[in-house]
Amino acid sequence: xxxxxxxxxxxxxxxxxxxxxxxxxxASKALARPGVAAVLTGPEVKAMTEPFIVGVKAPIDDxxxxxxxxxxxxxxxxxxxxxxxxxxxxxxxxxxxxxxxxPIELDPRTAARPxxxxxxxxCKSNIVHDRTFRYGDPESAFANAPHRIKLxxxxxxxxxxxxxxxxxVADHNAxxxxxxxxxxxxxxxxxxxxxxxxxxxxxxxxxxxxxxxxGGSFGSKLAIFPYMVLICIAxxxxxxxxxxxxxxxxxxxxxGSGPHRITNIEAxxxxxxxxxxxxxxxxxxxxxxxxxxxxxxxxxxxxxxxGTYGIRHLAIRNRxxxxxxxxVSLVRGFGGPQIYFALERLVQRIAVELKLEPLAVMRRNxxxxxxxxxxxxxxxxxxxxxxxxxxxxxxxxGGLGELQHRREEARKAxxxxxxxxxxxxxxxxxxxxxxxxxxxxxxxxKAGPKDGAIGTAxxxxxxxxxxTVASDSTPxxxxxxxxxxxxxxxxxxxxPNDIAVNVELDxxxxxxxxxxxxxxxxxxxxxxxxxxxxxxxxxxxxAAIAALSLGVSSxxxxxxxxxxxxxxxxxxxxxxxxxxxxxxxxxGSLPDDITPGLRETVQWNPRELTPPTENxxxxxxxxxxxxxxxxxVEIDRITGEVRIDKYVTMHDGGRLLNPALVESQVHGAxxxxxxxxxxxxxxxxxxxxxxxxxxxxxxxxxxxxxPPTQLLxxxxxxxxxxxxxxxxxxxNSMTTPACIGNAVADALGIRDVPLPITPVRIAAxxxxxxxxxxxxxxxxxxxxxxxxxxxxxxxLMQRLFSKREQL
Amino acid sequence: MPILKAGERHTxxxxxxxxxxxxxAESRTLLSDFIRHELGATGTHVGCEHGVCGAxxxxxxxxxxxxxxxxxxxxxGCQVETVEGLAPRGTLSILQEAFKRHHxxxxxxCTPGILMSLTHYLETNPEATEMQLREVIGGxxxxxxxxxxxxxxxxxxxxRLREAARKP
Numbered sequence: 001x002x003x004x005x006x007x008x009x010x011x012x013x014x015x016x017x018x019x020x021x022x023x024x025x026x027a028s029k030a031l032a033r034p035g036v037a038a039v040l041t042g043p044e045v046k047a048m049t050e051p052f053i054v055g056v057k058a059p060i061d062d063x064x065x066x067x068x069x070x071x072x073x074x075x076x077x078x079x080x081x082x083x084x085x086x087x088x089x090x091x092x093x094x095x096x097x098x099x100x101x102x103p104i105e106l107d108p109r110t111a112a113r114p115x116x117x118x119x120x121x122x123c124k125s126n127i128v129h130d131r132t133f134r135y136g137d138p139e140s141a142f143a144n145a146p147h148r149i150k151l152x153x154x155x156x157x158x159x160x161x162x163x164x165x166x167x168x169v170a171d172h173n174a175x176x177x178x179x180x181x182x183x184x185x186x187x188x189x190x191x192x193x194x195x196x197x198x199x200x201x202x203x204x205x206x207x208x209x210x211x212x213x214x215g216g217s218f219g220s221k222l223a224i225f226p227y228m229v230l231i232c233i234a235x236x237x238x239x240x241x242x243x244x245x246x247x248x249x250x251x252x253x254x255x256g257s258g259p260h261r262i263t264n265i266e267a268x269x270x271x272x273x274x275x276x277x278x279x280x281x282x283x284x285x286x287x288x289x290x291x292x293x294x295x296x297x298x299x300x301x302x303x304x305x306x307g308t309y310g311i312r313h314l315a316i317r318n319r320x321x322x323x324x325x326x327x328v329s330l331v332r333g334f335g336g337p338q339i340y341f342a343l344e345r346l347v348q349r350i351a352v353e354l355k356l357e358p359l360a361v362m363r364r365n366x367x368x369x370x371x372x373x374x375x376x377x378x379x380x381x382x383x384x385x386x387x388x389x390x391x392x393x394x395x396x397x398g399g400l401g402e403l404q405h406r407r408e409e410a411r412k413a414x415x416x417x418x419x420x421x422x423x424x425x426x427x428x429x430x431x432x433x434x435x436x437x438x439x440x441x442x443x444x445x446k447a448g449p450k451d452g453a454i455g456t457a458x459x460x461x462x463x464x465x466x467x468t469v470a471s472d473s474t475p476x477x478x479x480x481x482x483x484x485x486x487x488x489x490x491x492x493x494x495x496p497n498d499i500a501v502n503v504e505l506d507x508x509x510x511x512x513x514x515x516x517x518x519x520x521x522x523x524x525x526x527x528x529x530x531x532x533x534x535x536x537x538x539x540x541x542x543a544a545i546a547a548l549s550l551g552v553s554s555x556x557x558x559x560x561x562x563x564x565x566x567x568x569x570x571x572x573x574x575x576x577x578x579x580x581x582x583x584x585x586x587x588g589s590l591p592d593d594i595t596p597g598l599r600e601t602v603q604w605n606p607r608e609l610t611p612p613t614e615n616x617x618x619x620x621x622x623x624x625x626x627x628x629x630x631x632x633v634e635i636d637r638i639t640g641e642v643r644i645d646k647y648v649t650m651h652d653g654g655r656l657l658n659p660a661l662v663e664s665q666v667h668g669a670x671x672x673x674x675x676x677x678x679x680x681x682x683x684x685x686x687x688x689x690x691x692x693x694x695x696x697x698x699x700x701x702x703x704x705x706x707p708p709t710q711l712l713x714x715x716x717x718x719x720x721x722x723x724x725x726x727x728x729x730x731x732n733s734m735t736t737p738a739c740i741g742n743a744v745a746d747a748l749g750i751r752d753v754p755l756p757i758t759p760v761r762i763a764a765x766x767x768x769x770x771x772x773x774x775x776x777x778x779x780x781x782x783x784x785x786x787x788x789x790x791x792x793x794x795x796l797m798q799r800l801f802s803k804r805e806q807l
Numbered sequence: 808m809p810i811l812k813a814g815e816r817h818t819x820x821x822x823x824x825x826x827x828x829x830x831x832a833e834s835r836t837l838l839s840d841f842i843r844h845e846l847g848a849t850g851t852h853v854g855c856e857h858g859v860c861g862a863x864x865x866x867x868x869x870x871x872x873x874x875x876x877x878x879x880x881x882x883x884g885c886q887v888e889t890v891e892g893l894a895p896r897g898t899l900s901i902l903q904e905a906f907k908r909h910h911x912x913x914x915x916x917c918t919p920g921i922l923m924s925l926t927h928y929l930e931t932n933p934e935a936t937e938m939q940l941r942e943v944i945g946g947x948x949x950x951x952x953x954x955x956x957x958x959x960x961x962x963x964x965x966x967r968l969r970e971a972a973r974k975p
Binding site: 086160161162163164213214215216218247248476477478479660661663664667668669670671672674694695696700702703704706709 | 833835836852854855856857859860862910912913914915916917941942944945946947948949950951952953954955956957958
């Protein structure tokens with residue numbers, strides 16, 4: 001991003017302690033270093049900003065930078081602003097911070113205990129939210145059920161790790177006390193409102209511009225907002241623009257992973273596998289702070305807690321616990337992987353315990369194809385689907401029979417082979433009111449209704465008939481420009497190449513709403529529809545103008561090849577540019593009911609997204625796609641390595657606007673899900689230090705780890721979106737861990753499958769825990785390997801936090 | 808070999824995509840930073856600064872290297888090629904064409920590095936097999952694509968190169 005010539009560059013000093021009081025910070029030596037313009041520390045941030053507001057009713061102390069206390073390794077402690085990044089990083093070493101370490105809490109279970117060390121003493125507990133929900137009559141269903149089958153599952157922290165980190169350029173206008181920021185923020189823009197509040201300016205004095213391109217996000221770039229506050233303050237203090245680029249260590253340590261959830265899930269089951277009732281007890285760990293829009297993952301899937309199944313009796317308990325880990329942020333799937341890893345693993349377990357086929361249990365409970373739109377027990381209004389047909393097609397075209405044959409042959413030969421299944425309802429477009437479900441009814445009434453999800457797009461035609469489109473979707477590589485061009489070109493009888501699309505968003509002058517952004521798979525089911533409707537309005541207007549000129553009715557006109565022509569009389573035709581010119585050059589000649597100019601902004605809101613009901617029912621999303629996956633895995637008896645033999649995934653994502661782009665999304669989500677399931681381990685040592693602080697430690701899958709996959713599609717249009725579209729961006733993040741987990745359970749005949757399913761863990765199941773190394777290889781007594789590893793990482797962390805030492 | 812002093816800025820001249828280019832660098836300045844900030848060629852991206860992700864891969868005297876693990880002063884006098892030099896302005900290389908055809912690009916952040924590695928590999932191994940190409944791509948991290956379409960594009964180019972070589 002080009003910046004002004006006088007721009008300064010920021011580097012951030014981060015906490016090496018998971019929990020400590022800051023006794024003193026002395027930046028005087030740092031200020032004396034070459035090129036250093038300013039240093040920001042806690043007291044100044046406290047004086048210049050407000051703390052962030054928190055989504056639950058708990059006095060969580062959250063500032064853009066540590067004030068008095070650090071609560072996780074990597075937490076910002078000071079900001080240095082200097083002539084270039086090298087100088088800024090050099091000066092980090094000269095800041096003297098005196099810490100007094102405090103006891104730490106890392107494990108969600110122990111952090112939840114009454115005697116745990118408190119992260120925020122004012123909260124009186126690390127459990128900052130505890131709420132129960134009840135739908136139907138789960139108690140009676142459980143009391144009378146022939147079987148009760150339960151499972152405890154854990155879904156660990158997972159990172160999305162886009163290849164480009166956060167970037168913020170901020171400038172302050174002292175005359176107006178306003179801020180101008182360029183940042184690769186991804187939304188939801190509802191969260192952006194906390195930034196001007198923290199900066200103590202009105203929302204209209206904070207301008208955010210997003211760049212034309214952004215190197216991936218997958219949820220991640222939501223959590224850039226605290227850095228906007230920091231860099232704005234740095235710009236205000238120095239009177240010059242300040243730029244900050246997050247480096248990889250900072251991203252791995254502090255950008256925020258997904259939450260760690262422990263779910264105790266239990267089903268009341270009939271003899272034939274029908275699930276009569278479900279009970280989900282979630283304990284979710286969010287790290288040291290609860291930053292907007294947390295605790296989204298716990299509530300985003302609330303309406304579809306029962307997945308694709310017609311389960312009418314449901315009990316849910318949601319608890320949030322804080323620990324000395326990095327605060328949780330958005331990740332692809334956002335609550336979906338956690339729900340489906342529990343639910344779909346349980347379905348497999350029911351099949352095992354009742355000696356039924358997993359597919360039979362699944363089919364016994366699926367919502368029937370003639371039941372849509374279907375209101376689930378917790379209030380989701382599933383728009384459309386034919387789950388049974390999708391499964392039948394996938395089994396047939398995906399070759400389940402062949403995999404079953406391979407399993408039989410492998411097992412005959414004494415090899416470990418398993419098959420797993422999973423299905424999911426994939427949400428698209430989040431209801432802006434879903435998070436208020438966490439509030440009790442009285443508090444909701446006081447706060448006023450929250451609902452809906454506005455999609456925004458603008459289509460403009462200039463005096464020469466050239467078309468421009470703008471939207472609120474801030475993409476990071478998903479191809480939104482391609483799709484918008486396609487939709488608008490189709491409406492106006494042009495080609496996609498004729499349409500110019502700009503997806504940069506400027507909050508000071510573009511059309512947007514709090515629902516703007518690139519999250520919750522909202523583009524196809526929200527923004528794309530707004531563009532379609534806006535193009536429709538332009539078409540109607542052009543047709544009315546052309547009709548007057550041609551002396552025909554506007555209904556008899558069609559748009560084709562850059563022309564507007566009569567369907568009945570081929571002589572009656574006008575080039576589109578000519579008609580567009582009239583709207584600009586001769587507004588006086590337009591019919592009375594036509595407004596001058598050719599620019600239409602549509603803010604479209606679906607009526608189905610209503611606020612939570614008095615009984616806590618909530619339609620959490622607008623559209624619900626269907627996914628059905630199966631896979632065959634073989635497990636190496638010696639190494640414990642899981643090899644995916646074949647992975648088949650069937651998606652019903654409604655009407656597909658651009659199949660190539662949908663395919664890209666599915667491949668991308670699959671790639672990330674293979675990593676989350678088999679390799680990625682966001683690990684902290686027992687001392688609270690981050691162990692996975694480089695890409696050599698946090699293992700993302702490479703091209704070598706991607707197994708053979710087969711992608712299948714079914715298209716059941718959504719009745720709730722004008723284009724019939726649904727969201728398709730996150731599905732396999734949700735199904736794949738459960739599908740592979742079920743295959744591993746099948747291969748090994750085990751009940752619990754730990755994530756990530758690493759060779760070490762499987763080998764421990766196969767051969768027992770690994771023996772400690774012989775004494776001559778160990779340098780220190782007892783639990784030495786872990787301690788040595790941690791020490792090594794300690795020093796690595798220290799070295800990397802000031803990575804460009806003088807050479 | 809010149810004696811360089813830490814903390815001092817030195818003139819570094821190299822050939823960037825066939826043209827001479829000069830800028831200032833401290834002895835510690837990374838080649839990636841030099842190319843991007845000093846020479847203004849921002850097509851080379853920086854993803855991890857510890858040599859794992861491969862986004863910053865450029866060619867130095869023909870060989871694919873991580874520019875984040877190379878010092879600018881090390882490249883003085885060398886032929887440095889970046890993604891901007893893969894094809895004349897307004898055109899695409901055969902590999903870039905294949906990436907476009909197979910939709911092997913999403914956000915495009917990792918793409919320049921992968922293109923540089925594959926270009927180098929295919930130049931020296933035009934008969935490359937899918938597994939070999941997968942291994943080369945395996946030296947890069949991509950978070951958008953799941954790699955499938957990138958592998959398909961690389962295999963497509965290898966097939967075309969093989970066929971072209973067999974033509975009399």
